[in-house]
Amino acid sequence: MAGFYFKTRKMASKIYTKTGDAGKTSLIGGTKVSKSHLRIETYGTTDELNSYIGLVSDLVTDDHSKVILKEIQDRLFTIGSSLACDPHKEPLMKIPDLKEADVELLEREMDKMNESLPAMKFFILPGGHPAVSTTHVARCVCRRAERLCVNMQEHELFVDPLVIKYINRLSDYLFVLSRYIGLLLKVEEVAWRPRI
DSSP, X not given: OOGGGGSSSSOOSSSXXXXXXXXXXXXXXXXXXXXXXXXXXXXXXXXXXXXXXXXXXXXXXXXXXHHHHHHHHHHHHHHHHHHTBOXXXXXXXXXXXXXXXXXHHHHHHHHHHHHHSOOOOSOEESOSSHHHHHHHHHHHHHHHHHHHHXXXXXXXXXXXXXXXXXXXXXXXXXXXXXHHHHHHTTOOOEEOOOOO
């Protein structure tokens, strides 16, 4: 998520600002930090996740899943906005809120998909179709975003606990979605058989 578009209420006419050429960027609120700052790494990973969700949406054929994925992308922008804020400064613009209902939506969607899925009896190797594999990649990026949020918390950098809860649930959703996509595409799940 490029931080520059949060700096003003109006979009800049140029994509480049040159303000980051020295390795610094601004949080919402104006505080300058290094581009290697944990907060920047965290919302950058959230942006990476959002891009993968877009790719998953491009690959799935199920219209309902596409609608939910667009909703998730919107929530990830909300999360990115939250993570990009300096918690010690009031932003000039209103930042959208994440809600408990957003977590509940993911839970309901998982429950619905699980009704169609066979019980899991083994670990599953990612793969079988680009849509399935890409959903697993998104799940892995989601787990990394979650670890970074927890790392922020452990370093006493404010992160809304609901953000961590949502990202945790989202990774579960993406796992279930990968199985559901495979079911719709009639892709056989490949069991991991450890060597003995």
